[in-house]
Amino acid sequence: MKYIEPHAHMVSRTTDDYERIALAGCVALCEPAFWAGYDRSSEQGFYDYFSLLTGFEPARAATFGIQHYSWMCINPKEAEDIKLAEAVIDLIPPFLDKPTVLGIGEIGLNKNSKNELIILEKHIQLAADHDQLILVHTPHLEDKLKGTRIIVDAIKNHPKIDPSRVIIDHVEEHTIATVLDAGMWAGMTLYPESKVTPNRAIDMIENYGDETIWMNSACDWGVSDPLAVPKTAQVMRQRGHDPARIHKVVFENPVTFMSQCPKFKVD
C-alpha cells in the first residue's frame, strides 16, 4: 500500500526505521522542525538543525526511495526566550528557498504563554510575507483545548492567511470541529499513549468526513511508532472501509494539501 507519512521526526529515528517504513509502502515523508528534547543554546544550533533537515535527511531517505520534505521554524517549547526565537526566525528565509522545504512549521503553542503567542504571531507573519504553507503543533493533553482555540483565532485574525493552506495537527475529539469549522485542515497523530489511537482516528473520519484530514505517526524520540499510519490503514480495512477511502486518507489527502506548495512532487 502506497502512503505518505506527513509528519515524522526522522532526526530522532534510525536508518532501520527508514527501511521499515519503505517496506510498508511509504513513498514520501515530511519532517517539521521541532524540539529535539533539549533547549539549543544559540541560534547556531538551529542553523545546524535546519541544514540537517534540508541536506542529510533527504539524502538518507533517498537511499530507501523515499522523498523527504521539511518545514522550518523554532518550536513553541523554545519560544519563551523571545530574543533567541527572533534570532532563529531571522535565519529561516534563506531555507525557504531550498527545494524540499514546504513551509513554516511546526509552529503553535505548548503551555499557552504570552511569549509563545508572540512568537506564533511572528511565524504567521513570516508565512504571510513569503506565501508559505503553515503546519501547526497544538499543545499536549490538558493544554490542547485552550491552545487550539487561541491558535485558530490567531490565524483567522491574519488577513493574508488562507485557512485552506493551514493544517492544525494533533487534533482530538474536543478540538477537531474547531479546526474544520475554521476551514483549516486537521491532522491526527497516532501515538501509543497520548494523542489518538487508530480506532479513535477512524471514528473521527467517520464522524467528520475524509475531505480535509490526514493521519501521521509524528514518530520522534518519545514513545511513538513509525508504522502507525499503515497500521491504522489496516484497522480501517478491518472496520470495513473500502480501499479507495483508505488511499484517499493516507495518500491523496496529504498530496492535495502539500501540493499547494509547487515544490511538492510525488510519483
Next chain:
Amino acid sequence: MKSPPKNPVNLVDHGFMDARWKLLDIAAFLDRLERNNAEDDYRVRSLYAALEQLGKRGAQRTENALLVWSDTTTEPIPAAHTKGASGAWEAGDSAGEQAKGGSA
C-alpha cells in the same frame, strides 16, 4: 459530511475484547491506588470524573472525558515555567481545592 464504512462489520466482535482488557486494567489501577492509599491526587480525582462520563449516553463520551481534563480558561498565561503536561488540569480540581481549604 460523515463517512461511514462501505462494508460495516460487527463492531462488538471487532472491539469487545479490546475494551474488556482496557477496562480491567483501569479497574486494577484504581484498586492498586486504593490499596496503597495513593488516591489523594488531582489526576486520580479527574480520572473518576472522566469515568462518570462513560455512563452517559449521547455518543460524546470521548469528547466529554477530554473536556474534564482540559484547561477551560481563555487567556494566555504570563510565562511557561515547564514544558510538560500532566494529563489533567490541576487548577480545575475543585475537590482538591476544597480538601486544601481553598475557596470553591
